[in-house]
Amino acid sequence: MSRSGGIPYHWKALLHRKALWGAHEQATRAFLERWNPTEKELLLIGPSGGYSIPPGWLGRFDRIFAYEPDLLARKIFERRHGLRPVWLERYFPFGKPGAFEHPAGAAVLFSNLLGQIEIRNVKKLGTWLEQELQGRTWASFHDALSGHGIDFDTEDAGRERALLPAMKRWIHVRNPGMRQIEVLSHDAPDLFASFKNLQYSYWQWTLTPEHTFLTEGVFPKRASVAEDESC
Numbered sequence: 632m633s634r635s636g637g638i639p640y641h642w643k644a645l646l647h648r649k650a651l652w653g654a655h656e657q658a659t660r661a662f663l664e665r666w667n668p669t670e671k672e673l674l675l676i677g678p679s680g681g682y683s684i685p686p687g688w689l690g691r692f693d694r695i696f697a698y699e700p701d702l703l704a705r706k707i708f709e710r711r712h713g714l715r716p717v718w719l720e721r722y723f724p725f726g727k728p729g730a731f732e733h734p735a736g737a738a739v740l741f742s743n744l745l746g747q748i749e750i751r752n753v754k755k756l757g758t759w760l761e762q763e764l765q766g767r768t769w770a771s772f773h774d775a776l777s778g779h780g781i782d783f784d785t786e787d788a789g790r791e792r793a794l795l796p797a798m799k800r801w802i803h804v805r806n807p808g809m810r811q812i813e814v815l816s817h818d819a820p821d822l823f824a825s826f827k828n829l830q831y832s833y834w835q836w837t838l839t840p841e842h843t844f845l846t847e848g849v850f851p852k853r854a855s856v857a858e859d860e861s862c
């Protein structure tokens with residue numbers, strides 16, 4: 632079950648995408664270019680209207696398969712990217728054995744979804760993801776923290792996993808007079824806690840003038856990089 636999406640999300644995109652989402656789009660492009668999958672097929676999970684995915688980036692794939700329950704989002708996606716994915720069942724079946732088997736061998740991208748679904752048992756879902764994604768090329772970008780009236784300064788973020796205390800140090804309160812701020816910590820980063828050899832990126836997504844997100848991007852390091860670093 633998603634905590635977001637639908638008409639309110641499309642409305643926010645209409646109001647704020649041009650003015651505020653540019654930096655997020657650029658950071659997402661840089662992240663996807665670092666990921667750089669060589670597969671010719673992509674399985675896209677939860678793209679909504681494809682607002683975060685930079686135009687043109689999907690052109691590298693011969694075929695795109697996607698799970699997206701929102702029918703309006705599918706239409707917006709097709710118009711924005713000028714291509715028609717093979718739309719699979721509406722909801723991706725989280726927790727089901729073999730859920731990534733079709734299409735076999737396609738690169739898998741969780742597109743800003745994992746921070747927005749209700750996760751009942753983080754450890755169980757993380758274990759399932761680790762088993763099912765074994766041997767696959769995959770990436771996810773997702774919400775890590777979010778709040779109102781704050782910014783995230785990720786300048787000193789490296790390529791390693793940032794734990795909550797490090798993420799908290801990136802928070803800047805816009806109005807220093809505020810005595811209390813509320814920051815939501817999303818479960819998505821913990822899904823990957825037991826994975827080995829992952830490469831991370833962090834950036835801010837300014838959804839509305841007031842509401843900001845710390846986005847975490849993650850994918851497995853290439854074998855050569857992982858081996859070098861373990862020496």
Ligand SMILES: C[S@@+](CC[C@H](N)C(=O)[O-])C[C@H]1O[C@@H](n2cnc3c(N)ncnc32)[C@H](O)[C@@H]1O
Pocket residue numbers: 632633635636637640676677678679680681682683684698699700701704721722723724725742743744747748
């Ligand atoms: C906030 S949107 C993601 C943002 C989007 N990737 C973008 O670039 O703007 C979350 C999307 O996930 C979709 N969703 C929710 N549960 C899903 C599931 N189980 N499988 C696939 N999509 C799902 C929702 O319909 C919604 O469009």
